[in-house]
Amino acid sequence: MDQKLSKDETARYSRQMLCPEIGKRGQLKLKSSSVLIVGAGGLGCPSSLYLTAAGIGRLGIIDSDVVETSNLHRQVLHSEGTRGAAKVDSAVERLQQLNSNVAFEKHPVRLTRANALDIIRNYDIVVDGTDNPMARYLLSDACVLLKKPLVSGSALRFEGQITVYNYDQDTPCYRCVFPEPPPAGTVTNCADGGVLGVVPGIIGNLQAIEAIKIAAGIAPAYAGVLLLYDGLSGKFRHVQLRKRKDDCISCGKTPSITTDLIDYEAFCGVTCAPPVKILAPEERVTVQEYSSVLQSKQKHILIDVRPQLQQDIIKLDNAVSIPLARIVKEDGVQMVQDLIDKTFTEPSEPKKVFVMCRRGNASQKATRELKNRLEEENVEIKDIIGGIEQWSTDVDPELPMY
Missing domain, CATH: 3.40.250.10 (Rhodanese-like domain)
Known part of the structure; x- marks a missing residue:
């Protein structure tokens, strides 16, 4: 590790370098690490904000959407002034104001099986801020193929959850936990089910902590553990996940997904939101x-x-x-x-x-x-x-x- 901290960086990160678990060595590891945020939304905004503040060396953000008014109660990087702008542009503009020492990379595209491997291979850690099963299977499979840890989070209404997939040889992937997709049309996202804005903020911050620990060489708390948060009761619960499944088609002993990613729309039994046609x-x-x-x-x-x-x-x-x-x-x-x-x-x-x-x-x-x-x-x-x-x-x- 031949990187050094500048005078500004030393002053900026001094409080967290005083944590013995981080220290200067950990801070240099952060500076030499890269993280990809998938989705500049309710989860991606807080996680990227604190990863930037912590001094991650390179931060990539992938999102194909534009900022809308309905985003603003939870997607805290965006503002009234950036409505209509690409989310990656709005997010990076705000993050650059926070920390000019970080190198930012914008990917204003939708993550697909055609581009996922080429984008993800350039990063050390992936943070999942998506909200649908297709994207979760795609990210998990890609991270298994490329041997990248995947920090996964979700939030709906007053509830949220977080876990880390594919951290080591024992940690399961998403397919180990959910080998079969849910029936098409049964998964509710926040656009239909609603979400209290602070809930993805809490989960996104926990995702940032896990990514920071991994980058700094500290074992994550939620590798193989699912954290469930209930905002109404204020309670956190931990669920121990099983280790990798030997018969998993992605990370098992004889996987069938070995070089190319599959058709995730067909696997999940859905297409890109076709209109319902019942009436003439x-x-x-x-x-x-x-x-x-x-x-x-x-x-x-x-x-x-x-x-x-x-x-x-x-x-x-x-x-x-x-x-x-x-x-x-x-x-x-x-x-x-x-x-x-x-x-x-x-x-x-x-x-x-x-x-x-x-x-x-x-x-x-x-x-x-x-x-x-x-x-x-x-x-x-x-x-x-x-x-x-x-x-x-x-x-x-x-x-x-x-």
Whole structure:
């Protein structure tokens, strides 16, 4: 180790070098190490912030998204002034202000099986700040192939977790713990399930500690151990994970993933968010067409089938709340029938019902359910394409979205 600390670096890192576990030798190891942050979001922001402050030598950030207003409550590197900017640009601009001694590398792309190995091989440690199974399997397999430790974290609502995969010959990889992916559509991310902003902050900081320890030559606390955090109860729990599985297809004794990465969308049974197609085109209307119905004051019923929690945030003034779950399993169909009977009192008048959700998927399911089960005849039921998000984009840009 032939690197030296400058006068500025010595002063900057003096407090942590006073920790006997770090010292000057550990600080020099940090300076000579590199970390890749995958995702400049709720986990990647706090972890990269403290890795930069700690003096990691080289920090890479990979993210293909841009900064949005909904990011700002948890993605603390970004600001109101960087909305619309690439997240890697926003993050690095802030981090450079914190520590100019660190070399930053920006990767404004989505991590795929085509580029993962080429990007990851240039770093010593990988910090996973993603939020979907495809990315987790991809990162784990790539880190096993390249022999890189993977510091994995996740956060949802009030809960978070962290573990370190592939640290040594005993530490399991992600596939050892989850050999089969969850059924498609069953994994909730924070965009749909919500997250309290401070929770990914807590987990991201723990990820930074683990990465700093690995870089400084200190064994991580969570290699082979899963830490579970419950923000509501304030409790931490530790779960001991099993050691590597001999039959793991990635890190086992006779792995089948040996040179090339696999098709992770096919493995997880999903594609890149295709739109749901349940209804025929004539059973749907655009937001512009529904806007014309409103403006012409045609008598109709608008049903919002989003969960009540989402409707409490924002909904159209004339919408009636009947969540999809009630239509499918409870008394929702009867509620719609009662609305029709109350609204359309003349036998000959046209009976129009429109169904809205967040993005136009749940509304299709609700529309089909109503068409199949309503006893009312001569009623026209259509869903609104794109839901309230499309309404906000094309009809009422002042409508706040979540």
